[in-house]
Amino acid sequence: MYEFTYHRPKTLADAAALLGQSEDAKILGGGQTLLPTLKQRLARPSDLIDLGQIPDIKGICEEAGGIAIGAFTRHAEVAHSDVVRRVIPALADLAEGIGDRQVRNMGTLGGSICNADPSADYPAAVVGLKATVKTDRREIAGDDFFTGMFETALEPGEIVTAVHFQKPDKAAYAKFRNPASRYAIVGVFVARFGNEVRVTVTGAGPSVFRATDMETALAQDFRAEALNGIAVGADGLNADIHASADYRAHLVTVMAKRAVEACG
Amino acid sequence: MANPNGIGASVRRREDARFLTGRGTYTDDINRPNQTHAVLVRSPYAHARIGGIDAAEAMQAPGVIAVLTGADMEVDKVGSLPCGWQIHSKDGSPMKEPPHFPLARDRARYVGDPVAIVIAESREQARDAAELVMVDYEELPAVATSRKALAEGAPLVHDDAAGNVCYDWHLGDLAAADAAFAQAAHVTKLDLVNNRLIPNAMEPRAAIGEYDPANGDYTLTTTSQNPHVIRLLMGAFVLGIPEHKLRVVAPDVGGGFGSKIFHYGEEAIVTWAARKVGRPVKWTADRSESFLSDAHGRDHVSHAELALDKDGHFLALKVSTIANMGAYLSTFAPSVPTYLYATLLAGQYKTPAIYAEVKAVFTNTAPVDAYRGAGRPEACYLIERLVEIAAQETGIDKTEIRRRNFIPAEAMPYQTPVALQYDTGDFAKNLEIALPLVDYDGFAARKAESARRGKLRGIGFATYIEACGIAPSNIAGALGARAGLYESAEVRFHPTGSVTVFTGSHSHGQGHETTFAQIVAERFGIPIENVEIVHGDTAKVPFGMGTYGSRSLAVGGSALVKAMDKVERKARKIAAHMLEAAETDIEVKDGRFVVAGTDKSLSIGDIALQAYVPHNFPLDELEPGLDEQAFYDPKNFTYPNGCHVCEVEVDPETGVVEVASFAAVDDFGRVINPLIVEGQVHGGLVQGIGQALYENCVYDEDSGQLITGSYMDYCMPRADDVPSFTVRYHEDQPCTHNPLGVKGCGEAGTIGASAAVMNAVVDALSDYGVTHIDMPATPEKVWQAIRRATPAQAAAE
Numbered sequence A: 001m002y003e004f005t006y007h008r009p010k011t012l013a014d015a016a017a018l019l020g021q022s023e024d025a026k027i028l029g030g031g032q033t034l035l036p037t038l039k040q041r042l043a044r045p046s047d048l049i050d051l052g053q054i055p056d057i058k059g060i061c062e063e064a065g066g067i068a069i070g071a072f073t074r075h076a077e078v079a080h081s082d083v084v085r086r087v088i089p090a091l092a093d094l095a096e097g098i099g100d101r102q103v104r105n106m107g108t109l110g111g112s113i114c115n116a117d118p119s120a121d122y123p124a125a126v127v128g129l130k131a132t133v134k135t136d137r138r139e140i141a142g143d144d145f146f147t148g149m150f151e152t153a154l155e156p157g158e159i160v161t162a163v164h165f166q167k168p169d170k171a172a173y174a175k176f177r178n179p180a181s182r183y184a185i186v187g188v189f190v191a192r193f194g195n196e197v198r199v200t201v202t203g204a205g206p207s208v209f210r211a212t213d214m215e216t217a218l219a220q221d222f223r224a225e226a227l228n229g230i231a232v233g234a235d236g237l238n239a240d241i242h243a244s245a246d247y248r249a250h251l252v253t254v255m256a257k258r259a260v261e262a263c264g
Numbered sequence B: 001m002a003n004p005n006g007i008g009a010s011v012r013r014r015e016d017a018r019f020l021t022g023r024g025t026y027t028d029d030i031n032r033p034n035q036t037h038a039v040l041v042r043s044p045y046a047h048a049r050i051g052g053i054d055a056a057e058a059m060q061a062p063g064v065i066a067v068l069t070g071a072d073m074e075v076d077k078v079g080s081l082p083c084g085w086q087i088h089s090k091d092g093s094p095m096k097e098p099p100h101f102p103l104a105r106d107r108a109r110y111v112g113d114p115v116a117i118v119i120a121e122s123r124e125q126a127r128d129a130a131e132l133v134m135v136d137y138e139e140l141p142a143v144a145t146s147r148k149a150l151a152e153g154a155p156l157v158h159d160d161a162a163g164n165v166c167y168d169w170h171l172g173d174l175a176a177a178d179a180a181f182a183q184a185a186h187v188t189k190l191d192l193v194n195n196r197l198i199p200n201a202m203e204p205r206a207a208i209g210e211y212d213p214a215n216g217d218y219t220l221t222t223t224s225q226n227p228h229v230i231r232l233l234m235g236a237f238v239l240g241i242p243e244h245k246l247r248v249v250a251p252d253v254g255g256g257f258g259s260k261i262f263h264y265g266e267e268a269i270v271t272w273a274a275r276k277v278g279r280p281v282k283w284t285a286d287r288s289e290s291f292l293s294d295a296h297g298r299d300h301v302s303h304a305e306l307a308l309d310k311d312g313h314f315l316a317l318k319v320s321t322i323a324n325m326g327a328y329l330s331t332f333a334p335s336v337p338t339y340l341y342a343t344l345l346a347g348q349y350k351t352p353a354i355y356a357e358v359k360a361v362f363t364n365t366a367p368v369d370a371y372r373g374a375g376r377p378e379a380c381y382l383i384e385r386l387v388e389i390a391a392q393e394t395g396i397d398k399t400e401i402r403r404r405n406f407i408p409a410e411a412m413p414y415q416t417p418v419a420l421q422y423d424t425g426d427f428a429k430n431l432e433i434a435l436p437l438v439d440y441d442g443f444a445a446r447k448a449e450s451a452r453r454g455k456l457r458g459i460g461f462a463t464y465i466e467a468c469g470i471a472p473s474n475i476a477g478a479l480g481a482r483a484g485l486y487e488s489a490e491v492r493f494h495p496t497g498s499v500t501v502f503t504g505s506h507s508h509g510q511g512h513e514t515t516f517a518q519i520v521a522e523r524f525g526i527p528i529e530n531v532e533i534v535h536g537d538t539a540k541v542p543f544g545m546g547t548y549g550s551r552s553l554a555v556g557g558s559a560l561v562k563a564m565d566k567v568e569r570k571a572r573k574i575a576a577h578m579l580e581a582a583e584t585d586i587e588v589k590d591g592r593f594v595v596a597g598t599d600k601s602l603s604i605g606d607i608a609l610q611a612y613v614p615h616n617f618p619l620d621e622l623e624p625g626l627d628e629q630a631f632y633d634p635k636n637f638t639y640p641n642g643c644h645v646c647e648v649e650v651d652p653e654t655g656v657v658e659v660a661s662f663a664a665v666d667d668f669g670r671v672i673n674p675l676i677v678e679g680q681v682h683g684g685l686v687q688g689i690g691q692a693l694y695e696n697c698v699y700d701e702d703s704g705q706l707i708t709g710s711y712m713d714y715c716m717p718r719a720d721d722v723p724s725f726t727v728r729y730h731e732d733q734p735c736t737h738n739p740l741g742v743k744g745c746g747e748a749g750t751i752g753a754s755a756a757v758m759n760a761v762v763d764a765l766s767d768y769g770v771t772h773i774d775m776p777a778t779p780e781k782v783w784q785a786i787r788r789a790t791p792a793q794a795a796a797e
């Protein structure tokens, strides 16, 4: 790590002010992505603003039509929350499947979506559950939040404070994990809201995307069989030593079917 | 009365309390007064000419004490890291042995090759300054795989190793093999790759060098499996320090798996640098450095052919292997794909003719050397894959074809056509124990049940034999070893009857502090608490060869028995004197020294006290003290063997392989501590399963960059990847030539498991006509194999 100044503000306003004071300041969430990056000397922030002491951006509460989760809520808290388990069990399952126990005990929802890793799990739920991302400045529709690989709609210094997820009639997340890192090689979130169905795919492409052919098919016939013969194209999908683009494309259909089956 | 902590008792590991409560003392836990911290500047290129190194800016950085390079080492006449084993090629010429300097001089030859050391007041300062060291690299074309290294016109890793060949060696009788092939009713052929692995010991390597100008003494504290070997190699060949002026300490070591046997450049660098800067120098690898610079394992590319008669009897085996040595020869590298591999190609079978040729090549990758099993897993994997394919091709049941070819127990001792003489083993018995354990007859029903759930089920066998207890020095010497391979022990009774044992073996996870103490407790009828085991310090322990090749108990334990024999001999004399009896009348019963036919007896404690308080000693016949030393050089290798059976379930939609069950039946000879043995087997099995399904070291073919340089890409097996194991052993076939009858258990799991898993995977896919998949059987590889077999299905998708 290079040297940096560490701050622990107690209010959102203080955090925003600290961020404003330096161009190279960075927000610290659970540190599961940022700290390894610093240890590898791949980033050199002047200041780290730890959000961990700000009560306003923590916790889970049931709200009209869904659940609001504070940005500094750990994956494990989401996984073990009675509220999440009752209102949107698929979201608790998703959180339970992130990384390993240590990562879940430290990593946060805000950190995960702001990092916008192409193989992160939460982005599939943010888009799949028609979420709204709240920041210290505005509200951003989940559909508009992820703009590319490791890119979001956030402006410099903008702090995510909470995410509001809409309650679906049914939903499930099926993940094919990378055996080494345990991130998603492919993760498919399927959610049904009345006659509308969302099928969102993470891991396969540079950023989360909706499999619209699958959505149309499932809107007509919400059964796994409805996805027979429907596949996303391999063009433009990610490829690495763990999975080629072809294999990822294949897995999208397999995982989508499994998610539909898991919706019951 | 039997000692509750004696031989055969499942005593819990005494060292674990210390490890589990964070009280172990590893090299990185040690901090010396006035210590400095070193960070290595490593080549970012797989192959580059070093034009010059400019350290001026780095020297100005805060806290920097020194920046030293290969040129500085050259001035000080620092030597090349020696290779401990010399192989000769078919034509009689010695292997190519290019110099391997601790800090590269004119050329860097792999990503991670050290080129400079930065020494500073703190580790972070050294790291900061390391980024300021300007190395003028001229990048050269690199070869990252053995196949590319052998290609026509390939760039040369070393100018004096033409064609990148280190040696081209062979073993066995080619004419006999060819003659047998000419008679064969069937020939099974196989091309296979034994994938390259990164050892990943939990504790990264570390070293602290110290120099005391008052008396010219050096001390190296290092993460080593064999401190005396390091002292000898580094002192005599690299730094020119006489052994009486060099102490090497290997304190608690957090796993080695072979990777901490070798003498690494960093050890010499910190020892040399400590004198230059006049302060202790400490270096601890970070995990990224471990990936780049620990000696890797395996990396074979082979072609094999097995000739069979019409009844499925093996007539001959021919094997041709290319072994990747990496950029330089690590300490024992040349021996691994030769005498630890080709000599095991008979396996458990009476194949009469065997011929193997091995070409060792240099590549622009980290050095490759012994890794748990070292050569023997490669041999077992090759044989057992061939046998399983032969069974399928001939239609003979996979257990039956093995039975037909097993060397029968009655044929022991058995001379194989590839140099080794097996002393004992009942291979058919291992199989017969395994079959009911895994309910072989019920497999078809389980397969049908899996099929109902849309899954493919496969069962795979692997029978293995290994040569352990390395090694009879005369044989090893004849085969090119530049060292003896005996072991030492000293048993020192103290006046009040407690004992300190000094062993040249080294424990880095094997549990010596428990097992060795059990042997002493049993022999002298004393509580295990009264026995202390000391290892890992050349200033305390007699010259020993260390721990690898499952040798600790078979060789180190035997040395311990020899030392105890000497203690007992002397104790008898003392007892005879104390009890006023003839020495010939003294009997030893459960550790007590009894005058035959009387109730007069003494404990070893009584005798020890007398030995150290010799008020009434016949000093012309007896010296005071009770402290004996012994060296043991084995008469033969030991031959642990067993039968492993794995069942897997494959998800044909995703290609994911799940290990459904695993049973291991092993013959380790006599077992001193069943609990520790079972633990060793479990760990070994997980490592073997890891190679089969998860682990794979990948270099970029063109740039030679290490792609699997972190746990994000290098997949280690985890607890939830493996089932609960069924482990059995039998003790009917004790080793015939060592006093404990022990064979060794440290590597067995790793040796058998990969083959058993892969045989099961291929069996599961046999309905699709798949005959072979190279390790690791990753989901994509399995899926692709299925897809290739069912093009219609792929097209429909």
Ligand SMILES: Cc1cc2nc3c(=O)[nH]c(=O)nc-3n(C[C@H](O)[C@H](O)[C@H](O)COP(=O)(O)OP(=O)(O)OC[C@H]3O[C@@H](n4cnc5c(N)ncnc54)[C@H](O)[C@@H]3O)c2cc1C
Binding pocket: A026, A027, A028, A029, A030, A031, A032, A033, A034, A035, A051, A071, A072, A097, A098, A099, A100, A103, A106, A107, A108, A109, A110, A111, A112, A114, A115, A117, A119, A120, A121, A122, A158, A159, A160, A161, A181, A182, A183, A184
């Ligand atoms: C071994 C391992 C396995 C993992 N496996 C998975 C997995 O399977 N699935 C998965 O989805 N993830 C996985 N992760 C990532 C994990 O979920 C991280 O927690 C997450 O990516 C980052 O969250 P964090 O709270 O740790 O954020 P940090 O690492 O602290 O920050 C990440 C980035 O987000 C910014 N940031 C943080 N909070 C905010 C905020 N409120 N507003 C604005 N910017 C902010 C930071 O400045 C930084 O740029 C894994 C991580 C590891 C180490």
